[in-house]
Amino acid sequence: MDKPTENNTVNDIKAYLDEQGISYATDARKFDLLALIPSDEQEPAQPENEPTEAPVDSETQAEEDDTETEPPVRDKEVPNVQDTKFTKYEIIVLSSFDGPTRDLLRLALKDDQLYTISEALAAKTALAERMFD
Secondary structure, three states: OOOOOOOOHHHHHHHHHHOOOOOOOOOOOHHHHHHHHOOOOOOOOOOOOOOOOOOOOOHHHHHHHHHHOOOOOOOOOOOOOOOOOOOOHHOOOOOOOOHHHHHHHHOOOOOOOOHHHHHHHHHHHHHHHHHHH
């Protein structure tokens, strides 16, 4: 599936996120869902401890068949949002920011850079201090 844009429906975006293993709130709005999609410069988050399958011989397979295993608690790893970098647009459209914060973020962030949420908020704070001191 191609990377969705704002022209896609919410269901299309959710299907893409599911396919990529990216978690989201079921009541998330379109722009919040789009903000979860890594930008082109950014690699999608990969789980650090992804299991690898070792070759299994027939004896080992027979032993494993006799042993009951518990199902995994989660099938998908949730990316760490604090470490994820976003574009200026993705950060500005997050619903958790109020109007004045979004306005300052528009001024503080550069279009061609990626930021973590904490980096973006630090840039906003630095700009506000320069403007209001």
